[in-house]
Amino acid sequence: MGLFDRLKASLKKTRDAIASGFSRVFRGALSEDKLEEIEEALLEADVGVATTDVMLEGLRGAWKKGEVKDAEQALPFLKKFLKARLAEGAGTIALVPEGPTVVLVVGVNGSGKTTSIAKLAGHFRGLGKSVVLGAGDTFRAAAVEQLTIWSKRIGVEIVKQATGADPAAVAFDAADAAVAREADVCIVDTAGRLHTQQNLMKELEKIRRVLGKRIPGAPHETLLVLDATTGQNAVQQARRFHEATPVTGIFLAKLDGTARGGAVLSIRDELAIPVKFVGLGEKQTDIAPFDPGAFVDALFSA
Numbered sequence: 385m386g387l388f389d390r391l392k393a394s395l396k397k398t399r400d401a402i403a404s405g406f407s408r409v410f411r412g413a414l415s416e417d418k419l420e421e422i423e424e425a426l427l428e429a430d431v432g433v434a435t436t437d438v439m440l441e442g443l444r445g446a447w448k449k450g451e452v453k454d455a456e457q458a459l460p461f462l463k464k465f466l467k468a469r470l471a472e473g474a475g476t477i478a479l480v481p482e483g484p485t486v487v488l489v490v491g492v493n494g495s496g497k498t499t500s501i502a503k504l505a506g507h508f509r510g511l512g513k514s515v516v517l518g519a520g521d522t523f524r525a526a527a528v529e530q531l532t533i534w535s536k537r538i539g540v541e542i543v544k545q546a547t548g549a550d551p552a553a554v555a556f557d558a559a560d561a562a563v564a565r566e567a568d569v570c571i572v573d574t575a576g577r578l579h580t581q582q583n584l585m586k587e588l589e590k591i592r593r594v595l596g597k598r599i600p601g602a603p604h605e606t607l608l609v610l611d612a613t614t615g616q617n618a619v620q621q622a623r624r625f626h627e628a629t630p631v632t633g634i635f636l637a638k639l640d641g642t643a644r645g646g647a648v649l650s651i652r653d654e655l656a657i658p659v660k661f662v663g664l665g666e667k668q669t670d671i672a673p674f675d676p677g678a679f680v681d682a683l684f685s686a
Contacts, residue, residue, distance in 0.1 A: 390664050390672075391639070391682035406684075410455045414447050418455055432616055432650030439465060463680050466649065470676035473633070473658035477605050484516070484562035484570045486595055486602035488555075489635070490588065490625055491609035493576035496637030498527050500609045500663055501571055502534035503671035504635070507661070509538055513568035518558025519544035520551040520573045520591065531573060538668065541565065551575060552590045559598040572603070585628040592629065605632050607660060610647070612639045618647040619654065626655055633660035636674070648679070 409421040419440060426436040442465050446452040452461050479485045487504065491497040498521070505515045517535050521527035525547045535542035543558040555572045562570035574591060575584075595602040608631045610618040625631055634651060639662045651657055659674040 391662075391675075391678055392685055395639070395679075395683050406459065410459045412455050414452065414455055414458065419444060419447075422455075422458065432619065432647070432654070435649045435653040438469075438653055459684065463684055466680045467676050470648070470652055470659070470674075470679065473660075474676050475658075475660060475673035477633070477660060479513075479568065480601065480604055483599060484559070484567050484602075485604050486559060486562070486599055487569065487571045488574065488591065488595070488603035488606045488629075489571060489609060490574050490606065490629065490631070491576055491635075492621060493524070495576070495609045495611045495621075496663060497521075497576055497609040498530045498534070498573065499666070499668075500635045500637050500661075500671075501531065501573055502538065502668050503663055504571055504607075504661065505534070505540050505569075506538050506668045507671050508569045509540060514565070515540040515569045515571065516558055516562040516565065516567045517542040518555050518570065518572035520554045520558075521575050522547060522549045522551050522554060523575050527573065527576070534668070541567075551587060552594045555591045556594040556598055559595050559602060563599065570599075570602075584625075588629040605660075606630060607633050607635050608657070609635045609637050610651075612636050612647070612662075615647050616650065619650045622651050622655055622657060626657065631655075631657050633658055635659075635661045635663065637663040639664055 406425055409418065409425050423436055423440050426439065439462055443452065443458055443461060446461055452458055489497060489501050505517060508515050517531060517540055519528040519531045519542055522545060528544050532542055532544065541561065543554060543561050545554050551574060558570055558572055574588065592603060606629055608622060608625050610621060634657055636648060636659055648659055662672055662674050664670045664672060
């Protein structure tokens, strides 16, 4: 299947929720009562309160200006509105002109972080880039083992230490190896402890500090891996991690048929964090740069 068809299949849960409400509200004349019905339908579709408010404010303004005359015109307006809001910074990781581009990856255990790192490494390899991985989730032996297996499959180097080692030391060694080998990209994993634990901020600050000492400006991207099936809970995770470290992009994992896509809209509106990549399955090749147009069309398609 092409990207649109895969996204459409992945977003079935959210789309079905949208369709059940939208089939009745996007008919007839627009009015304040009709706008309230649209608002309820968006909330039922897991779009989120803040994002729904922004969408309705834009739609109400367009209606009063005569740009949208009836409910049938409201849906195309909302789709265009969403595509524009999701577009800024989406789907791209800018590689630095010289030296390795360092990508720090954060996220809770169970979000699909390790597999997402493997997909990222494979993506860059497919672009002809050399990659070094840093196995910084030293608190879980399974995470290091899994990343090691992936590194062999993809054909990239991995830097790791014993279980319980200082994650910042692993990050520094990975950056050092990336410089020594003139690698294009260095991807550093981090511990996936729960986002409510207070020592997360200190650990991430230390990792960022040592990366910056070895490679000026690093990390150049900090990607948060979120489980697409968790809906608005993902928004709370994103908020917590963004408080702990400046998150520059989202890797939306597990977009595999049970996803609740409304969270993407909420994260973009509430935290101004763009989605960079989506994971569309279990295979290492099941990755795609986030395409706002395809995502919105798939979300609202019949």
